[in-house]
Amino acid sequence: MxxxxxxxxxxxxxxxxxxxxxxxxxxxxxxxxxxxxxxxxxxxxxxxxxxxxxxxxxxxxxxxxxxxxxxxxxxxxxxxxxxxxxxxxxxxxxxxxxxxxxxxxxxxxxxxxxxxxxxxxxxxxxxxxxxxxxxxxxxxxxxxxxxxxxxxxxxxxxxxxxxxxxxxxxxxxxxxxxxxxxxxxxxxxxxxxxxxxxxxxxxxxxxxxxxxxxxxxxxxxxxxxxxxxxxxxxxxxxxxxxxxxxxxxxxxxxxxxxxxxxxxxxxxxxxxxxxxxxxxxxxxxxxxxxxxxxxxxxxxxxxxxxxxxxxxxxxxxxxxxxxxxxxxxxxxxxxxAGLLDPGPSSPADVLVVLPKDRRPIATSTARTLRDRGFNVELYHQEDKVAKQLRYASRKGIGFAWFPPFEDGRPHEVKDLAAGTQTTTDPTTWSPGGQRPANRSGTGANG
Amino acid sequence: MxxxxxxxxxxxxxxxxxxxxxxxxxxxxxxxxxxxxxxxxxxxxxxxxxxxxxxxxxxxxxxxxxxxxxxxxxxxxxxxxxxxxxxxxxxxxxxxxxxxxxxxxxxxxxxxxxxxxxxxxxxxxxxxxxxxxxxxxxxxxxxxxxxxxxxxxxxxxxxxxxxxxxxxxxxxxxxxxxxxxxxxxxxxxxxxxxxxxxxxxxxxxxxxxxxxxxxxxxxxxxxxxxxxxxxxxxxxxxxxxxxxxxxxxxxxxxxxxxxxxxxxxxxxxxxxxxxxxxxxxxxxxxxxxxxxxxxxxxxxxxxxxxxxxxxxxxxxxxxxxxxxxxxxxxxxxxxxAGLLDPGPSSPADVLVVLPKDRRPIATSTARTLRDRGFNVELYHQEDKVAKQLRYASRKGIGFAWFPPFEDGRPHEVKDLAAGTQTTTDPTTWSPGGQRPANRSGTGANG
Known part of the structure; x- marks a missing residue:
């Protein structure tokens, strides 16, 4: 013992x-x-x-x-x-x-x-x-x-x-x-x-x-x-x-x-x-x-x-x-009484998925989104994409962001609740009409 | 003793x-x-x-x-x-x-x-x-x-x-x-x-x-x-x-x-x-x-x-x-080290001055401004206007608001730092280009 x-x-x-x-x-x-x-x-x-x-x-x-x-x-x-x-x-x-x-x-x-x-x-x-x-x-x-x-x-x-x-x-x-x-x-x-x-x-x-x-x-x-x-x-x-x-x-x-x-x-x-x-x-x-x-x-x-x-x-x-x-x-x-609407376990709006061997583009994407006022988590472990998405889901993060796997291709973002994935741009993306539910009062504009 | x-x-x-x-x-x-x-x-x-x-x-x-x-x-x-x-x-x-x-x-x-x-x-x-x-x-x-x-x-x-x-x-x-x-x-x-x-x-x-x-x-x-x-x-x-x-x-x-x-x-x-x-x-x-x-x-x-x-x-x-x-x-x-820029001692943007015998217009003015996201203090004592202004100055409140003393007259607002007083309207007033320095992070729009 x-x-x-x-x-x-x-x-x-x-x-x-x-x-x-x-x-x-x-x-x-x-x-x-x-x-x-x-x-x-x-x-x-x-x-x-x-x-x-x-x-x-x-x-x-x-x-x-x-x-x-x-x-x-x-x-x-x-x-x-x-x-x-x-x-x-x-x-x-x-x-x-x-x-x-x-x-x-x-x-x-x-x-x-x-x-x-x-x-x-x-x-x-x-x-x-x-x-x-x-x-x-x-x-x-x-x-x-x-x-x-x-x-x-x-x-x-x-x-x-x-x-x-x-x-x-x-x-x-x-x-x-x-x-x-x-x-x-x-x-x-x-x-x-x-x-x-x-x-x-x-x-x-x-x-x-x-x-x-x-x-x-x-x-x-x-x-x-x-x-x-x-x-x-x-x-x-x-x-x-x-x-x-x-x-x-x-x-x-x-x-x-x-x-x-x-x-x-x-x-x-x-x-x-x-x-x-x-x-x-x-x-x-x-x-x-x-x-x-x-x-x-x-x-x-x-x-x-x-x-x-x-x-x-x-x-x-x-x-x-x-x-x-x-x-x-x-x-x-x-x-x-079960009346509290518990939030996700992360304040992040977005998880930026780490593409294999392309850490710099993930880092710069996270920075761009943060500068625009979003709460952004960057995945640091070199895990498979499925594991990274599971992580986002378990923490209740609303969106998974895919930086392009090679230059010249577009970014994509997945709405994890809706299951929809679309091409996008980190300098203009917005999560839709509404601020995500998991934003704290101190966040910036959406 | x-x-x-x-x-x-x-x-x-x-x-x-x-x-x-x-x-x-x-x-x-x-x-x-x-x-x-x-x-x-x-x-x-x-x-x-x-x-x-x-x-x-x-x-x-x-x-x-x-x-x-x-x-x-x-x-x-x-x-x-x-x-x-x-x-x-x-x-x-x-x-x-x-x-x-x-x-x-x-x-x-x-x-x-x-x-x-x-x-x-x-x-x-x-x-x-x-x-x-x-x-x-x-x-x-x-x-x-x-x-x-x-x-x-x-x-x-x-x-x-x-x-x-x-x-x-x-x-x-x-x-x-x-x-x-x-x-x-x-x-x-x-x-x-x-x-x-x-x-x-x-x-x-x-x-x-x-x-x-x-x-x-x-x-x-x-x-x-x-x-x-x-x-x-x-x-x-x-x-x-x-x-x-x-x-x-x-x-x-x-x-x-x-x-x-x-x-x-x-x-x-x-x-x-x-x-x-x-x-x-x-x-x-x-x-x-x-x-x-x-x-x-x-x-x-x-x-x-x-x-x-x-x-x-x-x-x-x-x-x-x-x-x-x-x-x-x-x-x-x-x-x-004297390097902190101490704020006012009130989070209020505006003090609404209480006009003699016209408390309801003061109350409704304060409510209108609060609904628009301003922090507003309403003076409750029936003191002379000079005393009310002194109170605002001592607390570092930026603006003193004068509801009209009789119906049909316009509201007026005084910028206590600049000393300027202008006619205004509680449904449209804004303090100017800048948010007042004394807004906390939790306030709403200016």
Missing amino acids: SDRPAVRPTPVSGFPEWLPHVRLVEPRWLDAIRAAFERYGFCSVETPSAERLDVLLSKGDTSKEVYTLGRVHDGDQDPTGDDSRLGLRFDLTVPLARYTAQHFNDLVFPFKRYQIQRVWRGERPQDGRFREFTQCDIDVINPGEVPIHFDAELPRIVHEVLTSLDLPAWTINVNNRKVLQGFYEGLGISRPLDVVRAVDKIDKIGPDGVARVLADRLDPAQLRSVLRLAGLRGGPAEVRELGVRSPLLDEGLEELDFVLRELSDLPGVVADFSIARGLDYYTGTVYEGKFVDWPEYGAICSGGRYDDLAGSFSRRELPGVGMSIGFSRIFAKVLS | SDRPAVRPTPVSGFPEWLPHVRLVEPRWLDAIRAAFERYGFCSVETPSAERLDVLLSKGDTSKEVYTLGRVHDGDQDPTGDDSRLGLRFDLTVPLARYTAQHFNDLVFPFKRYQIQRVWRGERPQDGRFREFTQCDIDVINPGEVPIHFDAELPRIVHEVLTSLDLPAWTINVNNRKVLQGFYEGLGISRPLDVVRAVDKIDKIGPDGVARVLADRLDPAQLRSVLRLAGLRGGPAEVRELGVRSPLLDEGLEELDFVLRELSDLPGVVADFSIARGLDYYTGTVYEGKFVDWPEYGAICSGGRYDDLAGSFSRRELPGVGMSIGFSRIFAKVLS
Whole structure:
């Protein structure tokens, strides 16, 4: 058994990776997301994967999920002395808060940034939950005030993104924390935030579960009203019909009404009074996107408005509004549901077949086609043509190109899907009316 | 002092991050690199940031630099039981070896992949050395044989990349490990690999340092010849003139000759017999790119040919050839040398100014321009026009757009750099002959 490999290469649970034909789709999605974010004037920010632990833990209650950084041998000297205080980010919001506070004087406000990066959480992996995954976040921060119009602009951008990805049916559900808290206040409930937190779990534990959690704290009439609001179908008008009143509720309903009206042209944007988003820092509008056919699957996007993002890092109040798209969660679900249209395993439009003893003409043909913006693979092994074509087919390359076997003869190109072969010229060829399906967003003209 | 922030947001040494106007340049560079890699038919692969420690440490001698993953409280239960055996990748070669071995039956060979991702090394940060940085790797792997033509194709691709980035002068230096080992064998040196490793340090310790290291092992004539080869100017012909002979040397010179001839049209590709690339797995061609004016700065790209990449993970021999571009190292140097042309801090082409009480016309104007492919920011605060223009200028947005203040009047657009203001129409406007400089690669037509 001495010729056995020393290390068995096996997958690490919760850290997904894809084969080339699946991976080829990912950057196309990410390009579409990036383009949408930039179309609305959001700038890109990337932050280090590691943050100081005191930064990561400043919001409390996430410490169990945080990965810390260490060294192979505990005894090893840390060359800088501070590694032991580093951990991997678990979201993109804490790094944004730290970044905004740290670079405050160098930023122009309103600061509109997007961030597309990986985050890490040491949770138990399950359907839609990974230990390493990619988030696409978009936030507006402005010391002082952030106009409510941004509350409507962000879901519009996310709607544009999700639409462009051609996903199975989804909705973006909108609520407002002031509606919940104001409604509970109107019912005479003393600590409404506790009720918000309980209602937030309704997806997982159901109305009965929420009722059990709140049974000690609310009287039966209050509880009925709380559950009626959570289950309400309709919008702000239907909430008003419930007859509960409070100044905060009025304010919340007005804000929610505004956001919904601004987005009334978008299918799939709906009010949902069961959404609370458990995190304490949301103070107004809240969002949560879901797949219609997989209600038990986690949120595909989420976010909301906060009055003070960077409280731990800055004396300034930094209000803002943000949304996060769960890229890996969406991608993995579409993939596992068999709904991803996996591409070829090569970005090449053309394989230039190597003619026996005529490498220079193959090389110059490949160069001509590349200069014209095509992705071109040149076959380097002196294999039989049949083997070269099999290679192209297996990689999903659309066209095989035959440089002439002797001078003075024309080039030929074979459409491997159609099986047709025609004479052609590398300086003028085009693959037909359409760009080949396997072009990435960064390619040039066709 | 109770209003002091609890956590001071400060940079973490060795983990760079950029302000928006600098960051805006990075994706443009990465897009260019990705496009070049795909132009030659290389497919994208991404691997998890974390690998099992036994995978990471399979090559030995790097353990001190590897970051391991842990939890905040040592007592915390690890929900999967294997976190303690994970570490962050320190390069993209070990993950490639693991990936190729693990997915062997699902890959089409020759497997041509590129990988653009971050890697982590717990070293002391210094000029050009970070603890988190981005590498852009490109490799060809084929069980059996990898034609020597790939040894020439890879530096051509990297040359194309470096040229497109408009960097200060650089060279790609090429050597062949067989030339070094064969030459030392021809000198009668018994363990030539030890000499290779000593010569590899010549950049740092100079010829005298190499002489000191080898003084015990070589006789003075051998040492003189070793140093003469390392300092040789010229190519294979000049090596042959030194009069040393061995079969391995002949083989190496022939390979090197081939690669250099194939690349003879490329300025800045030169033979350099001092390059060894210390890593043991290189067995033929080796590459190392350097900035001409900063010879003491680390390699900006490097790589070479290996006979067996995945020896630890697979019973199969997996020979290949690869190159790695030190993206962060190049970017940081160009930035710190003041040679980076930093962009605006917004990707927006146009800021649509919000006219008092006429938000709908501003919104529809922004939509029209976005639909035409422009990146457009809509100002949401009801501020004075002067403040809105100042905002556009500070973010480096090229054009301010004035929707009509009353119906029937024309739109106007102001070129903020030129200071000129003209009437226009959102359905036909174009910014002039040129695309604005601040367009990212993912934008649409201008």
